[in-house]
Amino acid sequence: MPSSIPGLQQVSILTFDIFGTVLDLTGSITPPSRRFLERKGAAVSAEVFWDQWRARQRIEQYQDSLMQLGHAGYLETCRRALVYCLRLNAIAFTDAEVRDLMQSWQSLTPHADVAEGLRRLRPRFKLVALSNGEQPYLEHLERERMRFGFEAIISVQRAGVFKPHPAVYRTGAMMLGVEPQQIMMVAAHSFDIMGARACGFRGAYVNRYRLPYEESPYRPDVETRDFIELADVLT
Secondary structure, eight states: OOTTSTTOTTOOEEEEOOBTTTEEHHHHHHHHHHHHHHHHTOSSOHHHHHHHHHHHHHHHHHHHHHHTSOOOOHHHHHHHHHHHHHHHTTOOOOHHHHHHHHGGGGGOEEOTTHHHHHHHHTTTSEEEEEESSOHHHHHHHIIIIIOOOOSEEEEGGGTTSOTTSHHHHHHHHHHHTSOGGGEEEEESSHHHHHHHHHTTOEEEEEOTTOOOOOSSSOOOSEEESSHHHHHHHHO
8 A cells, every 4th residue: 555645554354334335326226216206297307306315315315313212214214305306206106006116226337447346455454344234135135136255244333323323333343353443444425434524433535426425524535536546555
């Protein structure tokens, strides 16, 4: 690791956000959403609908953690957000149609840069998935859609809350058996880097969506455009 980045020489583990960082949600979910909306004669575009769906899903996750009524799980927050957005756009739907559209989450595709980036990072670091997804769902995605050979897959189910709750990162460090500063969180969402940095992790912000960072003192150690550039910086 380049000596010009202070304090990163002790990092031995990279933990990766999966949804949006490794897997291309927009490219995977927008096409089936478009077909559904066209069948419905909806006025909203697939692109706008996806933006609404993704934003609402995050609200559902935050509410789930804050209300402490029991961890509903990632796919359930996706479903709740979908139903909300259908109602928001006055689109009639049936439960069967919601189930059919939710099936698209089983066939997510990785971003094109991920495989090469991970190949180059693997000789130096232990690569671990640290994700908001349920454990069986993550294992399905790794087996059927990613096949990247993560050395461990850690679900927020173990903590019972969604990222960026501190329990997620602390649980991850405990399960990996290392001090937080030995781990670097890799994510395309600045809130994930902020949460990890607040818990003592290092942070790599893969800013593939060209978005501003949080107004926070917990800054990323590294910011890159994609996994190829991340490998350039860290190896």
